[in-house]
Amino acid sequence: MTRRFDVVVLGAGAAGMMCAMRAGQRGRSVLVLDHAKAPGEKIRISGGGRCNFTNIHAGPANYISGNRHFAKSALARYTPRDFLNLVEKHRIPWHEKTLGQLFCDDSAKDIIRMLLSEMQAAGVSLWLQQSIGAVDKTESGFRIHLDSGPVEADHLVVATGGKSIPKMGATGLAYRIAEQFDLPVTETRPALVPLTLEPVLLEKLAPLSGISVEAEVRHGKTAFREALLFTHRGLSGPAILQISSFWREGDAITLVLEPGVDILARLKQARKENGRQAVQTALGESLPRRLAQFFAEEKGLPGHMADQSDKVLVSLSAAVQQWVVKPAGSEGYRTAEVTLGGIDVGAIDSRTMQAKTVPGLYFIGECLDVTGWLGGYNFQWAWACGHVCGESV
Missing domain, CATH: 2.40.30.10 (Translation factors)
Known part of the structure; x- marks a missing residue:
């Protein structure tokens, strides 16, 4: 029997969990799939284990992209203050370091627990250690093949990241899905790297x-x-x-x-x-x-x-x-914090993160050709694009 959801999100990272929780809050049935044993692994190791979760100065000027205007809409609609409100709602102690960088006082795991708590409250299902096979377009949406059998969804959100830190599970899956649906992918290279x-x-x-x-x-x-x-x-x-x-x-x-x-x-x-x-x-x-x-x-x-x-x-x-x-x-992707380049944002609607030529297919996070500076900017991009996508699916 094929299990069906309104939304399937591939990737339990920062952008994927943010999108899932927002979609769930809007009453959508949401499933998040990830091949890792635990969600948010890159969150866990970030900022020396304390997660530089945003930057109060984050704006379009702090991002590199083939289209410098692309990030404007999402960043304006979900700001660092919006994410900080969520952090404070969960009573996570934080502090500001130099140049507007905000960190957890205690542990990056606080951010992961916060996102999981919000997802659970919104009724989001999370399946870990899933091997994601073929992704097919159907008349009514998408079919994702898993070892345990297929799942179907009206909307498919790809949030599987880029190529950075392969030991954390980076696979380049997002680029393969983009190419499958004839979406252009710009040259990728390691960024924020020694x-x-x-x-x-x-x-x-x-x-x-x-x-x-x-x-x-x-x-x-x-x-x-x-x-x-x-x-x-x-x-x-x-x-x-x-x-x-x-x-x-x-x-x-x-x-x-x-x-x-x-x-x-x-x-x-x-x-x-x-x-x-x-x-x-x-x-x-x-x-x-x-x-x-x-x-x-x-x-x-x-x-x-x-x-x-x-x-x-x-x-x-x-x-x-x-x-x-x-x-x-x-030093290459082995130690790069992020991937520069990625899915050409000219093929993506900046207000929804939906592929312009494939209704129901969305891409968010590091897999897109949007790369932030060091200092919390990439997390803010993840929260912002995940949020606006969750508002749209």
Whole structure:
């Protein structure tokens, strides 16, 4: 016997659960399917286990897409304040970090429990550890083939995510379903991901592994000012993850270390006040000690500050604050927080998330060509597009 629902949602992630709970609240019979053992696995590991669940500044300017206007409607109709109201309704303690980022005080699991509670109250069914086979279009909707037998629905919502973090279950299923129904998919690539360096440079920077420093990282006209971390593979930290969404193979990036400090002025002052100081010691007043030592050695500056000309100090400060690096690549989907690109939003109605050419078929979340900056923006996109989809199905 085929079981039938008004709505079947593929994927028990952030967007899928938000959509399911809203559809259930509107009286729809809803089934959520997922192949994982537990719902919301990417929520659980996010934000160091505390889930950076939104950003109070989230707006269309914080998203990358082939159509920069696409996200406007959903983001306007379900705002960070709307999600925060839900968090506070469930008495989940939270705090704001830098740049408008909101985190749970205790655990990301609080957000998962909140969504499950809302789904349960709305009568939503959740089936986990389901192997999703073929998806067929029928006269009255869709048939989804499972190991336990088929289920049918008037509306099918695809919320299975992108390709990022395959160990968490990413499969690319959404793209295959889109292509099955002749919807275009743009090039996909890892985003919000650490960058790797070629072996010679990596070996040279090996002593710096583990050092974190405030930096402005630039690529073309785009720049982000946050922490930068040197790793045994290359460069990471929030500033690097941000710029990785804009960087392309073969491109260089510019690192401005300690952008709020006038390194040149400090070096000149050190030379004036204590000329017998070693260069790396003077530079160490502005940079971590190992980093200061690296630059002094790279520039070949033995001796004291009194021995250094203005030209030398200008060159040294430029090495620190105009450091051009050409990454070799990225760490890939293995560590990427999200997938850049995806289902072409030109094929999707921005008010409902429905495919324009396939009535009853919806796509939400990371599988769409909408990628947020680091800092809670991708979760806000998940809540917003899930909500408007749940309002529509």
